Amino acid sequence: MADIKADASLDLRGVLCPINFVKTKLKLETMDVGQVLEIVLDDGEPIQNVPKSIKEEGHKIVEVKKEGEYFRLKIQKR
Amino acid sequence: MADKFIEDKVTRVAVKKDGQEVKMDFNDLKSGGFIKQRQKDQFTVRLRCPGGRIDTKKLMEISKIADKYSKKSVVHLSFRQSLEILYVDYKDFDNMVRDLEKIGQKVASCGPRVRVPTACGGCEYNPNGLTDTQAMAKMVDEKYFGTPCYHKFKISFSGCPIDCARTKEMDLGFQGVVEPVWDEDTCTGCTICSKACKEDAIKSHPETGKPIYDPLKCIWCGDCIRACPTESWQAKRYGHFVRIGGKHGRHPREANEAAVFIPDGKVPEVIEKTLEWYKMNGKRGERIGATIDRVGIDSYMKFMEPVFKSGEPITTGKAHKWQI
C-alpha cells in the first residue's frame, strides 16, 4: 500500500494515556478538514485506547504501521 | 420491624413538637425510606433516585429541603446511589414529605420488596457502554419498585463487562454485551484489534496481521469494534447478560449466570417471570440466591426458558464457558 502523505506529525512515545489522546486532539483542532496527522504511539495501553478515542471524535484512521515496539498511525481530520 | 406498624389501623396521630401539636402520618413511613438513627428522635430519609440520577433543578430544591430539615445540615450518598438526608426529627416527617411531594421527589424503600434499581452511565454517555442502563433503571423503577417479595430484591444495570454496577452481587443483574463479527474483505490487517482486546480473544495472523478470533475467550465487550479503523468488526447483536441470586452483606453470594444477549424488550419479562418463580419457590426471609441454593438452579432455568430463548440461556447456570 502506498504511503499516505502526512501534513503534520506528533511523536507520542513515552506519553501516557490520556495525555497522548489530548495532544492528538489539540493538534487535529489546528488542522483543516481532510488533512492528515501522523502520530507515533507506544504498544500497550496507548495502542489499546487512543484509536478508539480518535474514532469516537469522528476522525478517520487511514493507515496503521507497526514499527518494532511502537505504532505509526495516520489520521485524517473529519 | 417496620412492617409491624404498617398493619396498624391508626394511620394519623398527633405528636407534640416545641409545645405545638403536629400530625404524624404512618402512611409516610410505609415505604420504609425512613431509617432510625442511633440518635434519639433522629431519622435518615432516603430519597428515591433510580440509577443515581437527579435533575439539577430538582437537586436544588432537594438541597433546600435538606437544609431545612437536617439538624446537622448534611446529606449522604448511599451505596445504592440514593441521596439520604441525615438527622431528620421524626416529628418533621409530615411537613417534610409534603415539601418533597411539591417538588415531585419520592422517598425510597427498605424491607422485603423490589428496591430502587441502580445503574451506571451506560451507553448514553460512557464510552464503554453497550446498553442504555439509565433508561432501563427508570423503566424498572416505574414498573416494579416496591413489589413485595420474601426479602429485599435488588436489581442493577451495568453497561458493559467492566460491570461498575456490580451485577454479580445483585438479586437480579443485567450487564451489557455485544457480539462482534468480522468482515475479512475490509480488514487491512493492521493488528489494532488484537491490541485492543484485553481478553486475548484476538490474535494476529503472523503474516497477514488479520485477526484470529477465539469466541471462548471473548467476553463481548466490543473493544475490538470500537478500535478497528476500517469498521471491519461490527456488532452482530447487543443485549444483556442476566445474573441471578447474587448478594452482598455478611454472607456474600456470587450470582449464577443465567443468560446472555437478552434484548432490551425482554427485560420486563425476565423480571416478572423471576419474581413469579421466587414467589412460587421462595419463603419468607429468604433471598432469591438462597432459594436457588435450596431448590436448585435447574428449576429456575427451566421456568425461565421461554424468555431466555430470546437470547442464549447458560444451561449450566453456574460457570461461564471461559471459566470451565
Ligand code: HEM
Ligand atoms: C428501617 C429499615 C431499613 C433500613 C433503613 C435499611 C437500610 C439499609 C441500607 C442503607 C443498606 C445499604 C444499601 C446500599 O447499598 O446503599 C441496606 C442493605 C441491606 N439491608 Fe437494609 N434497611 C432496612 C431494613 C431492612 C430489612 C427489614 C431487611 C431484611 C429483612 C434488610 C436487609 C438488608 C440487606 C440484606 C442489605 C444488604 C443487601 C445487599 O446489598 O445485598 N434491611 N439496608
Ligand code: HEM
Ligand atoms: C439504620 C438502618 C440500616 C442501615 C443504615 C443498614 C445498612 C446496611 C449496609 C450498608 C449493609 C451492607 C450493604 C452492602 O454493602 O450492599 C447492610 C446489610 C444488611 N442489612 Fe442493613 N441496614 C439497616 C437496617 C437493617 C435492618 C433493619 C435490617 C433487618 C431487619 C437489615 C438487614 C441487613 C442484612 C441482612 C444485611 C446483609 C446483607 C445480605 O445478607 O445480603 N439492615 N445494611
Ligand code: SF4
Ligand atoms: S459498567 Fe461499563 S458502561 Fe457502565 S460505567 Fe462501567 S465502564 Fe461505563
Ligand code: SF4
Ligand atoms: S468483544 Fe472484547 S473480548 Fe471479545 S474479541 Fe472483541 S475486544 Fe476481545
Ligand code: SF4
Ligand atoms: S483492527 Fe480492523 S482492520 Fe485492523 S486487523 Fe483488526 S479487523 Fe483488521
